[in-house]
Amino acid sequence: MxxxxxxxxxxxxxxxxxxxxxxxxxxxxxxxxxxxxxxxxxxxxxxxxxxxxxxxxxxxxxxxxxxxxxxxxxxxxxxxxxxxxxxxxxxxxxxxxxxxxxxxxxxxxxxxxxxxxxxxxxxxxxxxxxxxxxxxxxxxxxxxxxxxxxxxxxxxxxxxxxxxxxxxxxxxxxxxxxxxxxxxxxxxxxxxxxxxxxECVETDAKTAEMCKLTENAARDVNIAFANELSLICDRTDIDVWRLIELANRHPRINILQPGPGVGGHCIAVDPWFIISQSRNLTPLMQAARAINDQKPDWVVKKVNTSIEQIIQDQPQRAREDITIACFGLAFKADIDDLRESPAMDIALKLAAGHTGTVLGIEPNIEALPQKLENSQLKFESVEQALMTADVYVLLVDHKEFRRFNPTTAGKVTVDTRGIWQ
Ligand SMILES: NC(=O)c1ccc[n+]([C@@H]2O[C@H](COP(=O)([O-])OP(=O)(O)OC[C@H]3O[C@@H](n4cnc5c(N)ncnc54)[C@H](O)[C@@H]3O)[C@@H](O)[C@H]2O)c1
Structure with a gap:
């Protein structure tokens, strides 16, 4: 034709x-x-x-x-x-x-x-x-x-x-x-x-539809496995990123990376197109969705535990004087897209629940979207956040955040991406 x-x-x-x-x-x-x-x-x-x-x-x-x-x-x-x-x-x-x-x-x-x-x-x-x-x-x-x-x-x-x-x-x-x-x-x-x-590979319409959904459901399930490992490793004090790096040296193992949750408009959405048509046949995909959707709340709890620890170690500190810096708001590295972002979800939950200051640092945007202007989240530059934060929460592995490492300076960190390990 x-x-x-x-x-x-x-x-x-x-x-x-x-x-x-x-x-x-x-x-x-x-x-x-x-x-x-x-x-x-x-x-x-x-x-x-x-x-x-x-x-x-x-x-x-x-x-x-x-x-x-x-x-x-x-x-x-x-x-x-x-x-x-x-x-x-x-x-x-x-x-x-x-x-x-x-x-x-x-x-x-x-x-x-x-x-x-x-x-x-x-x-x-x-x-x-x-x-x-x-x-x-x-x-x-x-x-x-x-x-x-x-x-x-x-x-x-x-x-x-x-x-x-x-x-x-x-x-x-x-x-x-x-x-x-x-x-x-x-x-x-x-x-x-x-x-x-x-290559333009030929098939029928139904297989082509299922192929796209399968690709993203496979990534969702694999990320859920990594996220589940990250919870186990946190409890047992094992570095999950090192663990995965070692496991992936096996010639037939390829585990993806854990993170703060799964966002964006593809991986977090497309598995539902399979699940909605086959609810009884998709316990694995449904479990993966639940694990990935629960990860932001786990990160929020982890940050709150860090704050408790600071107050326990320094009883003179008041909670409202503790500043949390959330590094990254986009749904993945080096883009400006905030849609369905687990990082944004975590930053907003922290801002709503913490009595002190919560900073949002996103080098790929000029300002927070207008609809967030009334949230307690304060848009801040990397430099300013580095000077004022007490708790450093790494949510997105943007290239700008790879240039420093607060853990080496003895800072309290919650690193959901493993770049400051
Ligand atoms: N963005 C990605 O990375 C990506 C990757 C793979 C697949 N997809 C899929 O591609 C499709 C499009 O995604 P997108 O990211 O380009 O969406 P988008 O929101 O960026 O663009 C969609 C556009 O369609 C327009 N639109 C809506 N209804 C219309 C109508 N009736 N007539 C004409 N225009 C209309 C909107 O105004 C918008 O400009 C989705 O199914 C998405 O899941 C997206």
């Missing part, structure tokens, strides 16, 4: 880099988003999110006329949906963004079009997408009913890029591509081969 143009629906961390990657290969791309500010920014050749090298790619694509953004879909050879797939309060997947994106493109679909779901989705969602499109366009045939003879091809191709390295990984990672029929798979593959240098 040949593509002259494509439309990417949802211009966030995944959609915009994908649109830029296609446009760089001289495919004419129309990006669609419901956020007018994002649309206007992109049409100026600028970007509204933080991702290295994306600004250069978008500016070049817009200047050369290959990328444009709009609030309104138009006809295109291919449509890629990269809209959010969060979960609701009961951990059930929220597919409303996909449904509304489907509804917005249904009216402009033409026979021969390809529709690809890139959003991370529970098994069966690609087929649901095909059904939703069919309900709005009874004049066209879709692969869940018409099979190989359908007017429209529908496929899933999950994204597995690492924030901070998206522009490289988008091109160099292998892609798993699963259509509702083999013809759908092959059509989607020919689109990705325009810009992907990794």
């Amino acid at each position: 040949k593509f002259k143009n494509a439309s990417v629906i949802g211009l966030g961390y995944i959609g915009l880099p994908t649109a830029a990657a296609l446009a760089t290969q001289k495919i004419s791309v129309l990006g669609i988003d419901v956020n007018k500010q994002a649309v206007d920014t992109i049409n100026k050749g600028e970007i509204h999110i933080v991702e290295p090298e994306l600004d250069v790619a978008v500016q070049a694509a817009v200047t050369r006329g290959y990328l444009r953004a709009s609030l309104q879909p138009k006809p295109a050879d291919a449509f890629l949906l990269a809209v959010p797939t969060p979960f609701m309060d009961d951990h059930e997947p929220d597919l409303s963004y996909i449904k509304s994106a489907a509804s917005s493109i249904a009216g402009v679909l033409e026979p021969g079009n390809l529709v690809i779901l890139e959003s991370t989705s529970p098994v069966g969602t690609t087929e649901k997408l095909s059904r939703w499109l069919a309900e709005e366009r009874p004049d066209l045939t879709f692969p869940h009913i018409a099979g190989e003879n359908s007017d429209i091809r529908v496929a899933h191709c999950p994204e597995r890029v690492l924030p901070g390295q998206v522009m490289y990984e988008l091109v160099h990672n292998d892609r798993v591509i699963g259509g509702i029929t083999p013809k759908c798979t092959r059509a989607a593959r020919s689109l990705y081969e325009i810009f992907v240098r990794g």
Whole structure:
């Protein structure tokens, strides 16, 4: 299948880099988003999110006329949906963004079009997408009913890029591509081969959906194992990072690292898409979620124990005079993303419970988000925090925090990442 143009629906961390990657290969791309500010920014050749090298790619694509953004879909050879797939309060997947994106493109679909779901989705969602499109366009045939003879091809191709390295990984990672029929798979593959240098591996839609969920559930379970070890090692006074380093010298062992919990919008979310469809079959994944979700509270308790110890050792000290410094608020190292961050959760819980000062240090942002302005957490620089803190809590292994080590200066530390050991 040949593509002259494509439309990417949802211009966030995944959609915009994908649109830029296609446009760089001289495919004419129309990006669609419901956020007018994002649309206007992109049409100026600028970007509204933080991702290295994306600004250069978008500016070049817009200047050369290959990328444009709009609030309104138009006809295109291919449509890629990269809209959010969060979960609701009961951990059930929220597919409303996909449904509304489907509804917005249904009216402009033409026979021969390809529709690809890139959003991370529970098994069966690609087929649901095909059904939703069919309900709005009874004049066209879709692969869940018409099979190989359908007017429209529908496929899933999950994204597995690492924030901070998206522009490289988008091109160099292998892609798993699963259509509702083999013809759908092959059509989607020919689109990705325009810009992907990794291998484009063919499968069916359900396996492609499950593949993405499996990758993140595997990481969640492995991190839960490391987090469980960290509790045992804390009680038995063993350095868990040294332990894991030694165990990983076994040629068939590869344990991940413990931390303050699991955050972000992928690893902490995607296992629920499996669990919600197979509650009775997923005790391991559910246990992993519980272990990782409980770790922030354990860290808070650990910091409170350190404060008790300071007061016991120095009875003249009052609790309200003790300053806690939380180093790192993002959900992982060297990024600015605070969404679903266990570090932020811990810092806010400490700020709410401690009568003294609690400092939040995050070198990748300029200030705390507005909604936290009334919290007891005080935004502070690394230098100032180093001078005033009594308890040093390491929550994120940002490069800036590797340059000093308060333990060597005899400071009280709670290091959840093992970089000051
Ligand atoms: N960010 C990552 O690192 C990452 C990695 C792998 C997979 N994913 C998956 O990719 C998908 C997208 O994630 P993201 O991080 O790009 O999200 P995002 O929030 O950064 O971007 C989504 C965009 O979609 C727009 N949008 C919402 N509803 C829309 C609609 N009906 N029509 C048009 N635009 C709409 C939003 O305004 C937003 O700009 C999710 O399923 C996510 O799980 C993300």
